[in-house]
Amino acid sequence: xxxxxxxxxxxxxxxxxxxxxxxxxxxxxxxxxxxxxxxxxxxxxxxxxxxxxxxxxxxxxxxxxxxxxxxxxxxxxxxxxxxxxxxxxxxxxxxxxxxxxxxxxxxxxxxxxxxxxxxxxxxxxxxxxxxxxxxxxxxxxxxxxxxxxxxxxxxxxxxxxxxxxxxxxxxxxxxxxxxxxxxxxxxxxxxxxxxxxxxxxxxxxxxxxxxxxxxxxxxxxxxxxxxxxxxxxxxxxxxxxxxxxxxxxxxxx
Amino acid sequence: xxxxxxxxxxxxxxxxxxxxxxxxxxxxxxxxxxxxxxxxxxxxxxxxxxxxxxxxxxxxxxxxxxxxxxxxxxxxxxxxxxxxxxxxxxxxxxxxxxxxxxxxxxxxxxxxxxxxxxxxxxxxxxxxxxxxxxxxxxxxxxxxxxxxxxxxxxxxxxxxxxxxxxxxxxxxxxxxxxxxxxxxxxxxxxxxxxxxxxxxxxxxxxxxxxxxxxxxxxxxxxxxxxxxxxxx
Numbered sequence: 001x002x003x004x005x006x007x008x009x010x011x012x013x014x015x016x017x018x019x020x021x022x023x024x025x026x027x028x029x030x031x032x033x034x035x036x037x038x039x040x041x042x043x044x045x046x047x048x049x050x051x052x053x054x055x056x057x058x059x060x061x062x063x064x065x066x067x068x069x070x071x072x073x074x075x076x077x078x079x080x081x082x083x084x085x086x087x088x089x090x091x092x093x094x095x096x097x098x099x100x101x102x103x104x105x106x107x108x109x110x111x112x113x114x115x116x117x118x119x120x121x122x123x124x125x126x127x128x129x130x131x132x133x134x135x136x137x138x139x140x141x142x143x144x145x146x147x148x149x150x151x152x153x154x155x156x157x158x159x160x161x162x163x164x165x166x167x168x169x170x171x172x173x174x175x176x177x178x179x180x181x182x183x184x185x186x187x188x189x190x191x192x193x194x195x196x197x198x199x200x201x202x203x204x205x206x207x208x209x210x211x212x213x214x215x216x217x218x219x220x221x222x223x224x225x226x227x228x229x230x231x232x233x234x235x236x237x238x239x240x241x242x243x244x245x246x247x248x249x250x251x252x253x
Numbered sequence: 254x255x256x257x258x259x260x261x262x263x264x265x266x267x268x269x270x271x272x273x274x275x276x277x278x279x280x281x282x283x284x285x286x287x288x289x290x291x292x293x294x295x296x297x298x299x300x301x302x303x304x305x306x307x308x309x310x311x312x313x314x315x316x317x318x319x320x321x322x323x324x325x326x327x328x329x330x331x332x333x334x335x336x337x338x339x340x341x342x343x344x345x346x347x348x349x350x351x352x353x354x355x356x357x358x359x360x361x362x363x364x365x366x367x368x369x370x371x372x373x374x375x376x377x378x379x380x381x382x383x384x385x386x387x388x389x390x391x392x393x394x395x396x397x398x399x400x401x402x403x404x405x406x407x408x409x410x411x412x413x414x415x416x417x418x419x420x421x422x423x424x425x426x427x428x429x430x431x432x433x434x435x436x437x438x439x440x441x442x443x444x445x446x447x448x449x450x451x452x453x454x455x456x457x458x459x460x461x462x463x464x465x466x467x468x469x470x471x472x473x474x475x476x477x478x479x480x481x482x483x484x485x
Contacts, residue, residue, distance in 0.1 A: 011347075074350075076348060078350050103348050110340075110341050177342045178341075218266055219263070221445065223358065225353075236451070236454060238444065239445075243449060244447075245265075246446070249259035
């Protein structure tokens with residue numbers, strides 16, 4: 001495969017802090033290899049900015065392997081950029097062409113306030129998890145795998161929901177800034193397994209209440225979240241969440 | 254969880270939309286079925302008799318109150334949710350993400366508003382003269398006699414209203430809005446009330462598209478048939 005380089009125009013959202021309004025700035029980066037990841041391209045931009053005596057662009061990243069959920073960036077009108085089932089760190093520059101202008105924005109939602117530039121505060125997700133996204137009943141020591149009878153299809157479905165890395169792309173993609181895909185994944189992976197059974201009603205009640213407190217919007221099933229999710233979490237989980245919620249509402253004390 | 258909490262949370266408000274939506278879908282079936290009697294080609298006799306029953310019998314009159322409540326709740330909650338959801342993103346995007354969802358899924362409020370505007374005209378055309386005709390200067394409908402029973406001649410009124418091509422176009426456009434509103438609303442309502450099983454989901458999605466096309470075509474063909482004198 002031939003290796004090419006490209007020159008790019010970047011339209012990047014710059015914002016000093018949460019309180020100061022931000023604006024777009026134009027930058028030019030040159031000799032970008034098509035084998036670089038998007039974040040490596042951002043590193044080059046930042047080195048360039050530092051050399052010129054400017055302020056580097058703040059952005060979130062950690063593992064750069066597509067599994068931690070730290071990277072964000074809304075690239076050319078899609079969370080995590082143009083590829084499907086992909087995180088920004090795993091987006092490679094071969095997705096772009098020479099002289100392209102790339103628009104880079106932070107996740108935009110009141111519940112995700114911008115800390116600086118492209119970095120947003122996603123601690124609302126942590127507080128939703130704290131409200132019930134765990135099993136607190138004593139399940140004892142690790143048991144033999146075969147002693148818990150869970151059918152393969154259920155286990156797979158629970159695992160598919162547990163794939164959610166909590167990056168917040170669903171909120172960024174949704175016209176309502178709804179976090180329902182995230183919440184439904186967290187409720188579903190426990191609702192599908194026996195360990196999640198005893199606390200299922202309080203879990204869904206408390207997590208929905210916390211979600212509303214954080215200021216996310218309501219779901220209208222447009223499907224944008226599912227299409228943007230780097231882990232391809234199914235929107236069917238939202239319907240399962242709704243069922244869990246109705247059952248909890250009708251049968252709780 | 255209290256019932257108040259259940260129906261006022263972000264999931265609860267959607268439940269109200271879903272349940273009233275399904276209720277209104279059922280109403281559409283009844284309405285289309287009754288209206289289809291215009292195709293009996295009996296000069297509107299069967300249609301006028303059906304209209305007389307709906308207007309004079311206690312059962313449909315009581316159900317009608319439920320219908321108006323359902324419509325009101327659906328509209329009120331719909332606007333409330335739209336405004337609330339809009340307010341959750343104070344700073345918008347420079348480039349919008351519109352590839353991941355259908356335009357009509359994102360435009361439910363606009364499509365609903367178009368249907369509401371039509372509904373006001375529609376109620377003014379038929380419901381008001383039929384229920385309140387003769388009162389306070391409201392135009393009374395013509396009457397026909399059948400077996401000693403005086404019936405409102407709603408059929409003649411339809412024939413008259415649909416001689417105006419602008420009204421026919423308005424009704425047909427409303428049917429298009431309704432079709433797209435249902436194309437999203439039908440399957441979304443069932444997801445909202447918790448249907449997540451794959452087999453039902455696939456079935457309801459296809460059924461939803463089929464129903465949206467069928468019901469909007471059926472309603473649209475009615476004013477068109479009157480305008481072109483296809484029915485006698």
